Amino acid sequence: MQKTTEKQFNKNLDYENKIKEQQKTIEKLSEENKELTSDLGNAYFEMDMIYEKYNLMKELFETSNNVKLCMGCREEQPNQEAHMGLHGCLSEEDEILSNLRKKRRF
Numbered sequence: 002m003q004k005t006t007e008k009q010f011n012k013n014l015d016y017e018n019k020i021k022e023q024q025k026t027i028e029k030l031s032e033e034n035k036e037l038t039s040d041l042g043n044a045y046f047e048m049d050m051i052y053e054k055y056n057l058m059k060e061l062f063e064t065s066n067n068v069k070l071c072m073g074c075r076e077e078q079p080n081q082e083a084h085m086g087l088h089g090c091l092s093e094e095d096e097i098l099s100n101l102r103k104k105r106r107f
């Protein structure tokens with residue numbers, strides 16, 4: 002009986018030490034990645050800015066030239082797909098940014 006308890010106690014201690022080790026590793030990793038996380042945050046912020054700028058430029062272009070950049074709108078296409086892709090009025094932000102990135106590197 003006594004032996005089992007001691008064995009269990011040592012096992013628990015072993016687990017505790019392993020958990021402590023893991024916590025230390027996690028702390029170390031998150032410290033190392035602080036810079037990376039901040040860079041990623043800046044990149045997302047820049048992407049937001051670019052998308053905002055794109056929308057503004059698109060609106061300006063369309064208003065001053067009295068045209069629609071969306072091919073689907075120009076051709077009065079009833080299917081949704083025609084309104085997606087580059088400059089499409091139904092394009093998602095990610096889609097537009099990846100399309101723009103293909104054309105220009107930033």
Ligand SMILES: [Zn+2]
Binds near residue numbers: 090
């Ligand atoms: Zn459209």
